Amino acid sequence: MxxxxxxxxxxxxxxxxxxxxxxxxxxxxxxxxxxxxxxxxxxxxxxxxxxxxxxxxxxxxxxxxxxxxxxxxxxxxxxxxxLAFLPQSADLDPDFPISLEQVVMQGRYRGLGLLRWPGRGDRAAVARALETVGLSALAKRPFGELSGGQRQRGLLARALASDxxxxxxxxxxxxxxxxxxxxxxxxxxxxxxxxxxxxxxxxxxxxxxxxxxxxxxxxxxxxxxxxxxxxxxxxxxxxxxxxxxxxxxxxxxxxxxxxxx
CATH class of the missing domain: 3.40.50.300 (P-loop containing nucleotide triphosphate hydrolases)
Structure with missing residues (x-):
């Protein structure tokens, strides 16, 4: 370090x-x-x-x-x-049909570049981020069905997914x-x-x-x-x-x- x-x-x-x-x-x-x-x-x-x-x-x-x-x-x-940033207000519509896991994967997109799908390393990073915020069990849950506090923690996981x-x-x-x-x-x-x-x-x-x-x-x-x-x-x-x-x-x-x- x-x-x-x-x-x-x-x-x-x-x-x-x-x-x-x-x-x-x-x-x-x-x-x-x-x-x-x-x-x-x-x-x-x-x-x-x-x-x-x-x-x-x-x-x-x-x-x-x-x-x-x-x-x-x-x-x-x-x-x-x-750098990763968690803003005051969420930038996601809770009614949009997307799972918590998919929201967190957005944190990997900047490193993916064009024409590359998430791979094993990206999925592992998402899993680590969800575990860090204590939401692994809700990975497949629709984002809009989470409580406000859970959504906030999910957005934090999205920021952490970029390591x-x-x-x-x-x-x-x-x-x-x-x-x-x-x-x-x-x-x-x-x-x-x-x-x-x-x-x-x-x-x-x-x-x-x-x-x-x-x-x-x-x-x-x-x-x-x-x-x-x-x-x-x-x-x-x-x-x-x-x-x-x-x-x-x-x-x-x-x-x-x-x-x-």
Missing amino acids: SDSPVLRLAGAAFTHPGGSGVSGLELEIAPGEAVALIGPNGAGKSTLLKGVLGLVPRTAGEVALGGVPIGTGRASHSANGM PALLLLDEPFNGLDQPNRDALVDTLRELKARGVAVLVSTHDLELARLVCDAVVLVNGTQLAFGPVDEVLTLGNVQECFEGVEVEIDEHTLVVPGHEGH
Whole structure:
């Protein structure tokens, strides 16, 4: 395994054509490390993830994947399939007649190329991905018959089927019941043990404590990055979430503003 970080951002900024974005990004994620990306709505969390994917233009700084600097073009961000992404909203119609196994196989298509059918290795990768998320028994089930939490885990399996070195997750715990939440936490721990790096956007501070090694706080710009216990301090949370509802230790509260603001 390379000693290089799987992902390194150095002074990076990603900006939408309309002007909104996130800047001042300085972080590294090592193999087998999970980093929580935390901030209020509109803080730039999704922009950061899409910027790493090449879907939002980089306007400053550097990005390196696996120790290799990447350019600003979308194609250069594909990094030969080392990245996988689970977005906030599903891109599949649950009424479309397709099985869970077929959905997960979609994660192999980028590596297949034109005119090649999935082979034994592809089927094995799909089986591993389903086992990882705990859905092997439902492989042949129509995707639309799964619960919302099971569909979310199925889409995660689709991302894992490409055997990524870095997994990007955008609010994956939104709307999950406790059993599916627990299953997803277990999956993230297993991925870390395999050496997969994870960057997960979330509002859930408890999740960061449960499964993540480090936290990056953003609100338009990076406010802090480091080990969970050092970053999730009252002062840092107040600065990041000023005047915004946030859940801390299962209690929802509004973080007060600083005096004089």
